[in-house]
Amino acid sequence: ETGVTQTPRHLVMGMTNKKSLKCEQHLGHNAMYWYKQSAKKPLELMFVYNFKEQTENNSVPSRFSPECPNSSHLFLHLHTLQPEDSALYLCASSPEWREGPNEQFFGPGTRLTVL
Amino acid sequence: AQSVTQLDSHVSVSEGTPVLLRCNYSSSYSPSLFWYVQHPNKGLQLLLKYTSAATLVKGINGFEAEFKKSETSFHLTKPSAHMSDAAEYFCVVSKGTGFQKLVFGTGTRLLVSP
Numbered sequence: 001e002t003g004v005t006q007t008p009r010h011l012v013m014g015m016t017n018k019k020s021l022k023c024e025q026h027l028g029h030n031a032m033y034w035y036k037q038s039a040k041k042p043l044e045l046m047f048v049y050n051f052k053e054q055t056e057n058n059s060v061p062s063r064f065s066p067e068c069p070n071s072s073h074l075f076l077h078l079h080t081l082q083p084e085d086s087a088l089y090l091c092a093s094s095p096e097w098r099e100g101p102n103e104q105f106f107g108p109g110t111r112l113t114v115l
Numbered sequence: 116a117q118s119v120t121q122l123d124s125h126v127s128v129s130e131g132t133p134v135l136l137r138c139n140y141s142s143s144y145s146p147s148l149f150w151y152v153q154h155p156n157k158g159l160q161l162l163l164k165y166t167s168a169a170t171l172v173k174g175i176n177g178f179e180a181e182f183k184k185s186e187t188s189f190h191l192t193k194p195s196a197h198m199s200d201a202a203e204y205f206c207v208v209s210k211g212t213g214f215q216k217l218v219f220g221t222g223t224r225l226l227v228s229p
Contacts, residue, residue: 004158006158009156040221041221042218042219042220042221042222043205043217043219045216045217056216090158090159092158092159102147102209102217103149103161103164104161104217105161106151106158106159106160107158108156108157108158109158
């Protein structure tokens with residue numbers, strides 16, 4: 001499989017559940033990103049990992065917990081979410097988080113609904 | 116700080132007619148600019164990018180954009196729309212130097228009618 005893949009594609013969870021989103025990239029990249037896409041709002045950068053190290057946390061609530069075990073895999077662990085967390089969560093990758101133009105490659109997203 | 120404004124939330128065209136999606140940017144630095152497209156249930160795909168080389172940038176699927184510094188604009192055009200162009204389009208800016216956060220516009224939904 002090529003590109004950036006995300007699982008599951010759809011997730012419905014209650015506010016007390018714990019779930020995880022998975023992202024995998026097959027592009028040999030070293031930087032990976034989590035974005036949140038809500039209706040009527042611009043994409044919001046949540047986290048950046050560069051060479052497995054977290055380099056950016058864009059003031060994301062602690063109920064979202066990222067994990068990057070290696071440069072090809074990125075997880076987003078979810079617990080005690082709120083209904084306003086319902087959104088499309090997009091994963092992206094790029095060669096690395098560096099100076100200069102940063103073309104990112106996106107996965108198809110996980111549509112999350114919090115009841 | 117960087118920002119982009121997409122001037123139209125929806126644009127409707129007929130198949131075979133030209134497409135114009137408008138984007139104005141604001142940047143304290145010499146910017147890099149991108150257009151991404153998102154088809155339903157798909158991730159974002161890069162259409163084209165400007166990185167301070169030629170001001171007229173050609174992308175995939177017949178799209179192009181022109182960087183106009185005097186107007187702080189980076190409008191996306193295509194001479195002839197195809198039904199498969201119906202999607203959401205995002206204008207994106209980032210700093211030309213330094214570490215690269217992408218700042219996204221709110222998107223323009225392109226509707227193409229037969």
